[in-house]
Amino acid sequence: MNTSTITSEAYLEGNGLKVLLLDDDETFCKLFQKIAEKRGIAVDYVLKAKQVDKIPLLEDYNAVWIDYDLDETTGLEVAEKLNLNHPDIPVVMVSSTNRVFSKDGALENIKASISKWELTEDSMEADLISSTIGDFDFAKSVHQN
Numbered sequence: 588m589n590t591s592t593i594t595s596e597a598y599l600e601g602n603g604l605k606v607l608l609l610d611d612d613e614t615f616c617k618l619f620q621k622i623a624e625k626r627g628i629a630v631d632y633v634l635k636a637k638q639v640d641k642i643p644l645l646e647d648y649n650a651v652w653i654d655y656d657l658d659e660t661t662g663l664e665v666a667e668k669l670n671l672n673h674p675d676i677p678v679v680m681v682s683s684t685n686r687v688f689s690k691d692g693a694l695e696n697i698k699a700s701i702s703k704w705e706l707t708e709d710s711m712e713a714d715l716i717s718s719t720i721g722d723f724d725f726a727k728s729v730h731q732n
Contacts, residue, residue: 603629604627604628604629604649605628605629605630605631605647605648605649606623606628606629606630606631606648606649606650606651606652607630607631607632607633607639607642607645607648607650607651607652608620608630608631608632608633608651608652608653609632609633609634609636609638609639609651609652609653609654609657609662609665610632610634610652610653610654610657610681611634611635611654611657611658612654612683613632613634615654616630616632616634619632619652620632631648635657635658635659636657636659636660636664636665637659639651639665639668639669645669645672645673645676646673646675646676648676649677650676650677650678650679650698651669651676651677651678651679652678652679652680652681653665653666653678653679653680653681654681654682654683655680655681655682656682656683662680662681662682663680663694666678666680666694666696666697667694669696670694670695670696670697673696674695674696675696676696677696677698678694678696678697678698679697679698679700679701680697680700680701681700681701682700682701
């Protein structure tokens with residue numbers, strides 16, 4: 588389905604949209620999940636990078652949000668692996684620091700970089716909706732030289 592001509596409000600009704608969140612902060616995962624569910628977006632979350640490999644039908648997710656600072660690895664390493672095995676799944680990198688993502692431009696699957704400190708409930712909701720329908724205008728600077 589081409590969602591570019593559908594408004595996000597209309598598309599969200601009975602949508603079947605799914606997001607996978609990889610973050611070792613379970614509190615953030617639960618908050619993210621609650622915000623998404625208010626808009627009819629299903630969120631599954633995992634707390635460890637190695638759990639991503641065990642998810643069946645990974646390609647059924649509309650987007651994967653990955654925390655950069657994970658306990659056992661970096662989100663960028665997970666994004667690199669996803670780029671090899673599932674290049675069509677858009678990735679949104681999330682960080683609790685105002686990190687500059689230096690390798691983002693090399694991975695076409697990374698569509699956005701977001702700081703948790705800049706996220707309000709409203710902006711998280713808007714970015715979440717946008718990422719699930721393939722609209723990454725909120726992240727114009729990610730692949731600019």
